[in-house]
Amino acid sequence: MNQFNHVNASTVAEAASLKAGGNAALMAGGTDLLTTLIDYINPTQPATVVNLKNIPNLDYIKEESGMLKIGALARLTDIADSSVVKDKWAALAEAAGKVATPQIRNMGTIAGNLCQESRCWYYRSANNYFHCLRKGGVICQAVPGNNTYHAILGGSGCFSPFPSDTAIALTALGATVVTNKRSIGIEDFYEVLGNTLGNDELVTEIQVAAPASGTKQVYSRYALRKSFDFPVSCVAIVATMSGSNVSDCKIVLGGCVTRPWRVTGAEDALKGKAVNEANAEAVGTEAVKGALALPYNKWLIQLTKTLVKRAVLSLA
Amino acid sequence: MADELSVIGKPGNIDQQAVECVTGTIEFPNDVYMGQKLHAKILGSTHAHARVVSIDASAALALDGVEAVVTHEDVPGWSDVKYHVGDAVAAVAARDENTAYHALTLIEVEYEVRAHVVDPDEAMQPGAPLVGLFPDGNTTLRTDIVRGDIEAGFAQADVTIEDESGWTNRWQNSPIGGGNTTAWWQDEILHAWVDTQNPHGEHNGFVGSFALPHNKVRVFAHAAGGGFGGGRAAVQAVAAALAKKTGKVVSLHTDKRDNFSRGVTHFACKSKIKMGAKNDGTLTAIDAQFWGDGGVNTRPPYNGLPDCLQIGIRCPNANFKVTGIITNAPPSGYYRCVQHPPGAFLMNTALEAMAEKLGMDPLEFRLKNVLTLGEPDQDNGRAFSFNTLTECLQDAASGIGYAAGKHAPGAKTLPDGRKHGMAVTGHLDGHGGYSGTGRAAIITLRPDGTCFLNLGISRSACGTQTAHCHFVAETLGLKYEDVKTGDWGATAVTADGGMQAGSTNTNSTGAAFTVAARDAREQLFEAAAKMFDPPVNAADLDARDSKIFLKSDPAKSLTHKEVCARNQRIIGKARAGWDAVLQFDVGPWPAGTPANQRVPVASGAEVAVDTESGEVEVLKWVMVTDIGRVVYYDGAHAQAWAGLYHMFWQAFFGEHIYDRETGMSLNPNFLNHRWPASLDIPYDALQEVLKEGNSGLGPYGATGMGEPCASQYCVIACAIYNALGVWCKEPPFTPWKILKALGKA
Known part of the structure; x- marks a missing residue:
């Protein structure tokens, strides 16, 4: 990678200012950023890397008035192991614990996991070999190319798969992303081509309201390699139970989608229903109803349907 | 017979490199420290087929810390035409790795882009773009095995099947090393520390590339971290060229992207097999066609595939044909075997299909054939x-x-x-x-009766060197711990132990070490015989557990130490190869049986x-x-x-x-x-x-x-x-x- 200036930001405001100044990259755990620099995946290289880890008091995990608050610099390991998170926000703990390897979870932060760059193999090609739509180019090379692991839902020009595990669980949990500028529902935090952070904006906190009592949570993923891998497809379900029936639910897909993809049709198919084989099959079918297969990724429709079906059955 | 052996096959003998490996002290080529050294990185082609028109390295050379850039004009064996993405175009030597990487991004290359083809099915079609390595097509070779009368064989069959496979996968072996080299020229003598599978082969390569006398090259084999067929990366000349240009020590450390973009992969292949059998399961005919995608390798390693397809299966009428294809993809090569994994896959799946059609249990069908x-x-x-x-x-x-x-x-x-x-x-x-090439070995008995193996082979850590120590210890009657490996692949002081490939090392180089040990044993017993009181015939002696004793009275013995202390010039040597095969009695086969x-x-x-x-x-x-x-x-x-x-x-x-x-x-x-x-x-x-x-x-x-x-x-x-x-x-x-x-x- 190229030489760069390394600046230790001591406040969020300082980090935002440095980012706004242009040609700077923010670094928390660095597990994603450094690989992008080593491989020269972007058209330009940052002159400055802003280290956020020295900003004090931004790595907390706490419950306040029934609200889970996680500082942007909280490590994935700590979220996965937190008794507070495991107790009421189990889907998040499960998702955080599935990210990559123990070593990466020890370095990676929640904000970094939410803001990581695409894992599309065209996007990540070294030396910006494929200057794709997502980087300001004119086409998504995955469409005519090898799209075995690309998005079946949410694609629009770009069909990049969505890499974050935690974002899927947080979307099902109805989280809010707090930045130095605003609070924004996580469903609105992402667009097809990435997140909606402004030039002078960075994530400072994640807030999640406590689920109603009797809520069941599931986070389930399929990855080719079980030891460590990005999810090819994943699903989070947060369901309020009424007896053995599901009274209310949120179902969110990840992996083979361009951004956290809530499947309201599947949610409607589950609401008011008992958890059984037939209903789970119907929910799975509904979840992939709008899926659009590219030449190589039709299999992801079947896989995702199965994943959703089994996640529903696990609510029983 | 196993009970007669004291070293071979006994559990608990540790690998000769084990301590270095587990303590992290084993040296890789880039660990060689010689004061200040430069770091080299290679720029790959961005096109699958192109001719380099010009290279402007001025911006790279202007970057602080960059000392030299070499291209096809400097590096022996490099052409101005590039045949796959990643094909080496230029290399940089700089004060550190990051500066070298940065410099690569500043090199401007003007290409004349040519038509290319990556898909092997497309490459076979009439009118397909030419890969560029042959003037009139993309097919490299055809190898056939024809046996019996194929038409008659199918005429005898009660049942026939036609079995077809898709393309098999291309595997990348990607060993830890894969071309890592540190090079230094001293008084016009090239010193190269490499992680090859074939140190004397690399020595010969440097001699040819730089037109040097053999005695002006010194190659040292350092840890390779495995090879799997990928330990022959053919980029060592880059480090030597940069070292020559700068007059400094240059270390080329290939990264994983280098391995994947320039290293060899296993070839992809597909087949169409027609098979005939009688109702009782007897195979009567096999007509097999095979296609292999060799990438840009013009000498792809799959020409033995027909043999691998049919080997072990009895069928009097057979026709095996392989068609090799070249494409603008990285070269195919070796990957922990060459033809057998796909050969076994293609033939065994066809046999399974035939068994089903016959209504036979597949195992019973195999056992019959x-x-x-x-x-x-x-x-x-x-x-x-x-x-x-x-x-x-x-x-x-x-x-x-x-x-x-x-x-x-x-x-x-x-x-x-x-x-x-x-x-x-x-x-x-x-x-x-066996490898058909001759392999040489030297062993030295030290004054205390211990033994050194002079190893002219690589340090791919797969244990064959340790097997050689077993052969030597067993043959000389030494305890295992009394035998150690000495120099590893230092070409100036070792005999050529051959290439560590084809699973031949245990046998081929092992034969050389066993013959060398026999040579030393003769000298040892001759010397010992004179030391017994009264003197005995050497033919009456045997050795075990670091003692030499009378066969007729094992209580009468001398230690190897006692003999070697008074006979300090015992050196066993051998040049083995095909001739050595005939020196061993093996099982029911007497020595000399072909x-x-x-x-x-x-x-x-x-x-x-x-x-x-x-x-x-x-x-x-x-x-x-x-x-x-x-x-x-x-x-x-x-x-x-x-x-x-x-x-x-x-x-x-x-x-x-x-x-x-x-x-x-x-x-x-x-x-x-x-x-x-x-x-x-x-x-x-x-x-x-x-x-x-x-x-x-x-x-x-x-x-x-x-x-x-x-x-x-x-x-x-x-x-x-x-x-x-x-x-x-x-x-x-x-x-x-x-x-x-x-x-x-």
Whole structure:
């Protein structure tokens, strides 16, 4: 990678200012950023890397008035192991614990996991070999190319798969992303081509309201390699139970989608229903109803349907 | 016979490199410290086929810390035409690695882009773009085996099948090293520290590349971290060229992207096999066509594939034909065997299909048609030194409880809804034998009776060097701990031990060391005989546990130390090769018998297939390999385990994927190339079994084993078929491929 200036930001405001100044990259755990620099995946290289880890008091995990608050610099390991998170926000703990390897979870932060760059193999090609739509180019090379692991839902020009595990669980949990500028529902935090952070904006906190009592949570993923891998497809379900029936639910897909993809049709198919084989099959079918297969990724429709079906059955 | 041996086959003898490896003190070529040194990196072509018109390196050279840039005008063997994405265009030497990487981004290359083809099916079509290595097409060679009368064979058949496969996967071996080199010119003498599989071969390469006298090159083999066929990266000349240009020490440290974009991969292949058999299961005819995608390699390593396809299967009428294709993809080469993994896959899946059509149990069908002990090679008539393929198949079947658990394809569903499948496959492997090249060895007995092996081979850490120590210790009657490896592949002071490839090292270089040990033993016994009181005949002596004793009265003995202290010039030497084969009595074959060696190997597998997700779980996988004689006990079992690991990867993960439009690798890293981590391996389900037919052609009846025990992923394809009743013939068997086979994708 190229030489760069390394600046230790001591406040969020300082980090935002440095980012706004242009040609700077923010670094928390660095597990994603450094690989992008080593491989020269972007058209330009940052002159400055802003280290956020020295900003004090931004790595907390706490419950306040029934609200889970996680500082942007909280490590994935700590979220996965937190008794507070495991107790009421189990889907998040499960998702955080599935990210990559123990070593990466020890370095990676929640904000970094939410803001990581695409894992599309065209996007990540070294030396910006494929200057794709997502980087300001004119086409998504995955469409005519090898799209075995690309998005079946949410694609629009770009069909990049969505890499974050935690974002899927947080979307099902109805989280809010707090930045130095605003609070924004996580469903609105992402667009097809990435997140909606402004030039002078960075994530400072994640807030999640406590689920109603009797809520069941599931986070389930399929990855080719079980030891460590990005999810090819994943699903989070947060369901309020009424007896053995599901009274209310949120179902969110990840992996083979361009951004956290809530499947309201599947949610409607589950609401008011008992958890059984037939209903789970119907929910799975509904979840992939709008899926659009590219030449190589039709299999992801079947896989995702199965994943959703089994996640529903696990609510029983 | 095993009880007569005191060193060979005994558990607990540790690898000669073990302590260095586990303590992290083993030196790789880039660990060589010689004060200040420069770091080199290579720029690859961005086009799959292009001619370099001009290279402007001025901006790179202006970057602080950059000392030199070399191109095809400087590096021997480089052409101005590039034939695949990643083909080396230029190299930089700079004060540190990051500066070198940065400099690569500043080199401006003007290309004359030429038409290219990456898809092997497209490359075969009339009018396809020319890869550029041949003037009139993209087909490189045809190799045939024709035996008997194919038409008559099919006329005799009651049943025929036509079996077709898709393209198999290209695997990337990607060893830890793969071309790492530190180079330095001192008084016009080139010093090169390399991680090759063939140090004396690299020495010869430097001599040729730089037109040097042999005595002006010194190569030192350092740790390679494995080779798997990828330890011959042919980029060593870059470091030497940069060292020459700068007058400084230059260290080329190839990264994973280098390995993936320039290193060799296993070739992809596909087949069409027509087979005929009588109703009783007797094969009457095999007509097989095979296509191999060699990338830009004009001498692809699959020309032996017809032999690998048919080996071990008795069929009097056969026609095997291979068509080689070149494409603008990185060169194909070796990957822990060459032809056997795909050969066994293509033939065993066809045999499975034939058994089903005949209504026979596939194992019974195989047992009826495999060559048995005493039957000669069908093409050259030469006897096999041993053949226990029948027993290996039976043992593999027993290992998975095949007799009790077998069922018709698609017939068994497990309680959890998954489909259950079993299969047993096998082949006679052509590796593990002798290299035709001569291999030399020198051993030295020291004054205290201990022994040094002067090793002119590489430091690929696969244990064969330790096996050589076993041969020497056994032959000289020394304790194992009294024998140590000395110089490793230092070409100025070692004899050429040959290339560490083809699973030949245990036998070929082992033969040389055994012959050298015999030479030393003669000298030792001659000297000892004179020291007995009264003197005895050397022929009456024997040795064991570092003592030399009278055969007739073992209590009368001298230690090796006592003899060597008074006889300090005992050096054993040998040049072995094909001649050495004839020096050993092996099993039933007396010395001098022109026997043929094959390594029998079989696998039994039991799988569960989830038809909704496409996931396959291996419930049991037993591999049985007859390696003639277990020499280095722990190393042999480790090799077999590693073979299972490699086959697991080949079956479920291994796949180098290229963008068809550009020829760019899409998964040039361990994240997306998906080598399984230890947590991905179902250790409890895997089992390796080593048999000892004691009749390999190597010293003490040994064979090589590295490749034979890594060539049976075919058993997974057959077990999946038995589970589903539909074929998946496009490895790796990922959920995508399984769901596709089921019509769900």
